[in-house]
Amino acid sequence: MPSFFNSWLPFIYLYVVGGIFFLLGMVLIRRVKGIDMRQKKHRFWWKVMIFGYFYFMIIHALLIIAALYW
Amino acid sequence: MDRIHTIGTQTDWVVMIVYLVAILLFGSYFSKYNHNTTDFFFGGRRFSWWLIAMSIVATGVSSHSFVKYSAKAWEYGFSSSMAYMNDWFFIPFFMFGWLPIVVYSKIRSIPEYFEKRFSPSARFFVTILQLLYLVGYIGIGFLTMGKAILPLMPPTMSLFGLEINITLMGLIIVIAFVTGAYTTFGGQIAVLFTDLVQGFMLLLAGLMVFIIGIDYVGGWHAFWNLLPTEWKMPLAHYNKPSDFNFVGIFWQDGIAGSVGFLFMNMGLIMRFMSAKSVNEGRKAATFNILFMLPVSAIVVSGGGWVGKAMSMLSNSPIPANTEPDFIFVVVANIIMGPGVFGFVVAALAAALMSTVNTLLNASSAVYVNDIYNPMRIWLKKLKKNDKGNEKRALLVARIATVAFTILGVLAVIPFSSYPTVYEAHGYFHSTLTPPLVIAIFLGVFWKKFTPAGVIATVIGGVSLMVLGAYYPGVLIAPFDHGTPMDPVHPYTYIGALYNTFVCLAVGVIVTLFHKQFTKTVNRIKKYSNRNLIMSVMVIVCAIFFMLVILNIGGVQFLFIASLIMTFLVSMISSYYIKYDPIAQTEGLTVSSLHRAKEMFKGSKLNERDGEIVKVNWNVRKDDEDFVNLSKHEMNKMNAEVGDLIYVSDARKYLGGLKSFHSTIGEPHAEEGIIYISKEHLQNGLLIKGRLLTAEKEM
Numbered sequence A: 001m002p003s004f005f006n007s008w009l010p011f012i013y014l015y016v017v018g019g020i021f022f023l024l025g026m027v028l029i030r031r032v033k034g035i036d037m038r039q040k041k042h043r044f045w046w047k048v049m050i051f052g053y054f055y056f057m058i059i060h061a062l063l064i065i066a067a068l069y070w
Numbered sequence B: 001m002d003r004i005h006t007i008g009t010q011t012d013w014v015v016m017i018v019y020l021v022a023i024l025l026f027g028s029y030f031s032k033y034n035h036n037t038t039d040f041f042f043g044g045r046r047f048s049w050w051l052i053a054m055s056i057v058a059t060g061v062s063s064h065s066f067v068k069y070s071a072k073a074w075e076y077g078f079s080s081s082m083a084y085m086n087d088w089f090f091i092p093f094f095m096f097g098w099l100p101i102v103v104y105s106k107i108r109s110i111p112e113y114f115e116k117r118f119s120p121s122a123r124f125f126v127t128i129l130q131l132l133y134l135v136g137y138i139g140i141g142f143l144t145m146g147k148a149i150l151p152l153m154p155p156t157m158s159l160f161g162l163e164i165n166i167t168l169m170g171l172i173i174v175i176a177f178v179t180g181a182y183t184t185f186g187g188q189i190a191v192l193f194t195d196l197v198q199g200f201m202l203l204l205a206g207l208m209v210f211i212i213g214i215d216y217v218g219g220w221h222a223f224w225n226l227l228p229t230e231w232k233m234p235l236a237h238y239n240k241p242s243d244f245n246f247v248g249i250f251w252q253d254g255i256a257g258s259v260g261f262l263f264m265n266m267g268l269i270m271r272f273m274s275a276k277s278v279n280e281g282r283k284a285a286t287f288n289i290l291f292m293l294p295v296s297a298i299v300v301s302g303g304g305w306v307g308k309a310m311s312m313l314s315n316s317p318i319p320a321n322t323e324p325d326f327i328f329v330v331v332a333n334i335i336m337g338p339g340v341f342g343f344v345v346a347a348l349a350a351a352l353m354s355t356v357n358t359l360l361n362a363s364s365a366v367y368v369n370d371i372y373n374p375m376r377i378w379l380k381k382l383k384k385n386d387k388g389n390e391k392r393a394l395l396v397a398r399i400a401t402v403a404f405t406i407l408g409v410l411a412v413i414p415f416s417s418y419p420t421v422y423e424a425h426g427y428f429h430s431t432l433t434p435p436l437v438i439a440i441f442l443g444v445f446w447k448k449f450t451p452a453g454v455i456a457t458v459i460g461g462v463s464l465m466v467l468g469a470y471y472p473g474v475l476i477a478p479f480d481h482g483t484p485m486d487p488v489h490p491y492t493y494i495g496a497l498y499n500t501f502v503c504l505a506v507g508v509i510v511t512l513f514h515k516q517f518t519k520t521v522n523r524i525k526k527y528s529n530r531n532l533i534m535s536v537m538v539i540v541c542a543i544f545f546m547l548v549i550l551n552i553g554g555v556q557f558l559f560i561a562s563l564i565m566t567f568l569v570s571m572i573s574s575y576y577i578k579y580d581p582i583a584q585t586e587g588l589t590v591s592s593l594h595r596a597k598e599m600f601k602g603s604k605l606n607e608r609d610g611e612i613v614k615v616n617w618n619v620r621k622d623d624e625d626f627v628n629l630s631k632h633e634m635n636k637m638n639a640e641v642g643d644l645i646y647v648s649d650a651r652k653y654l655g656g657l658k659s660f661h662s663t664i665g666e667p668h669a670e671e672g673i674i675y676i677s678k679e680h681l682q683n684g685l686l687i688k689g690r691l692l693t694a695e696k697e698m
Helices: A008-031 A040-069 B010-033 B037-042 B050-065 B067-085 B088-104 B110-117 B120-152 B166-214 B220-226 B246-262 B266-273 B276-309 B323-333 B340-378 B390-415 B422-445 B451-470 B495-512 B514-526 B529-549 B555-577 B589-601 B631-637 B678-682
Strands: B156-159 B162-165 B613-619 B644-649 B657-665 B675-676 B692-696
Touching: A008 A040, A008 B088, A008 B162, A008 B166, A040 B088, A040 B276, A040 B631, B010 B166, B010 B266, B050 B266, B050 B276, B067 B162, B067 B276, B067 B422, B088 B246, B088 B266, B088 B276, B088 B390, B088 B589, B110 B323, B110 B340, B120 B166, B120 B246, B120 B323, B120 B340, B120 B390, B120 B422, B120 B451, B166 B246, B166 B276, B166 B323, B166 B340, B166 B390, B166 B451, B220 B340, B246 B266, B246 B390, B246 B422, B246 B495, B266 B276, B266 B340, B276 B323, B276 B613, B323 B340, B323 B675, B340 B422, B390 B422, B422 B451, B422 B495, B422 B589, B422 B613, B451 B514, B495 B514, B514 B529, B529 B555, B529 B613, B555 B589, B589 B692, B631 B692, B657 B678
Parallel strands: B613 B675
Antiparallel strands: B156 B162, B613 B692, B644 B657, B644 B692
16 A cells, blocks of 8 residues: 555645745736626636646546556 | 667558658648738737637647657556646736737737837847747657657668668657748748648557557556545645755746746747637637646647556556657557557657747747847838838848758757656756746736736846756755755756746845835936946846856855846846836736727727628729728627727638628728728638628627
8 A cells, every 4th residue: 555655645745835835826817807707708717727726636536546546 | 878769560550650740731721811910920810719729639638749758657556647737827917817818919929018118128128038839849849750750750760871870869850841831931820720630640540559558558447546535636646756846846837838838939829819819819818727738738748647556557668768758659559450549649749849849930920020020120221110121031031941950950968868858848948937937927917017027037047047056955954845856956946936036026025125226326317427338237137147157156146246236237227227117017917908008909908799791792993991881780789880890701611711800991881792802802712703791890
């Protein structure tokens, strides 16, 4: 069985440190009105961006579980 | 160790040559659509998202290549895919920051952005870094192509009675000649369309190797069970070994690489600039990262994974002397029949050629727009804002392409010292991307970032980076997260964290002390011997920089010298550069995007949603740049006079090839008809009797 260093630690590091950059970007574009939530298109893109973060997180989690237990 | 040679059959060679000639002819056909340098470089800002997305696939897949990822897949398993699944974190910055700024500010290159945002001197330093980056990338492309094709070649070849040894470098020179010739005469439109075909071929070839390979080892269950658990993990071990660890690759690829790829890869940016609108660019980026990159991860690594499973079989067909960089070609040869193997290698070689094409095209764009034209303006042979002679510019672009092909071949020499292309590329990214990435990032997202800050980032940051390369055990070790230091190639990946940190620190600190620098400079300006003071500062900077480059004086002295030099560079920049923080940030930072759009349009924005209408067309006698629609159509589009419009052939599969942008003029009374000028007809390549779609842009 691979160690924590070979399984979940990289996952946690990826989505916490990467997540900080992602969150920073989301907050920044909202604060400076780079994204205009009054526009339908922009509201769509906001949802797509949040979806993308969890999409990759879920894919990685499932792949780790499959490697460990399947 | 003896290298593998002469794999494949005559049929494979015939298939390969036919494929490559067909791609060349296809590219040449589309080169007729290059009317001017805008078309040659940017494809004329007209294409649909799916065409851009497919074209990005060919570039992304081949630049992160079958060769390098299969090598790591063969050595370490599924974690070779992690570089394809860590690009999402910067997507908000890209889609709602950099992409609209690039399009709306109408820049033709990244250095041009630095001139508008900061100063011509900032543009000069960034141009040098940008060209180094592009030439390095071209070198990596050539090296990869050479390694992909070398196993197919015999060790020697007889030509007119002469016995010629086939070496990696010799092969690369031949490949460079073919690639350079194709890009020189094709330009961006040719690249875009051959990429579309190549994107499909590449995906097909990679998936074929993976699927047939799984079948070869006995099906999915056999494949899965042959691999040890460590090789099934999607992310590498946190910090070991030195040549492939998660944390190093996260900073090198996930942070520096992702930002570098999205923000400063001129080849990629030119793809987005050829999209018909910013929204279309967003669609292409999203589709590519969410769907195509995970598929691409399988496509590029599959050969290595299958190779590893094959090596676990009791009678493994993989030769013992297989180098990691050759594994994809070796596996494809074992599992594919004659001819099919030829197709796979041809698809790989053609796609690699596509990446290099794009980079060569981007290099010549940077040269023409950031060196050639500014030099002509400086020498007063060209007036500012004057487009100059388009034919001459196109000729210069073509000559520049040839020159960059030669430089790219020379860049192969240092990279070939690395055991695999993956490590060579990793080191290249860790070293060359941080200063530019930080300069672009702070420039776009921090309004207060000053010209002194950007120049100090480039010069002071590079100086500290060079010092880190000389003394990794002292300077990079505190950032290493426990990754071991390889004495031959120290901190190939995690070096990116140190490099990014020092560049960021220099940029931020210099900008925060902007007021103090300005005060001191104003005091110096009052002295009668001010010119002497500034000359001494410049000389001291040059001496310190040379000491760092030549590593004379030991780490402590050189570190202090770098800091003093950074301080002096900031003073010199503050003294000489005239900077208007209001005018030079308007429309050029993320906080003024609305203004950027207004400046792009030239009038107030109309962002009300409207329909896309289908219309027949008639030609006016004049050449004015506006179109006339009926009131009925304008109401449907929610459009007003003066709004920007995109008009295209209604056949969607053309992807916008036959289209043009214009402005809406006064309405007329004929429903279902659009009046266009003769120039629109010519630029839009429209065909008589074909229906058009008209879409309000803003």
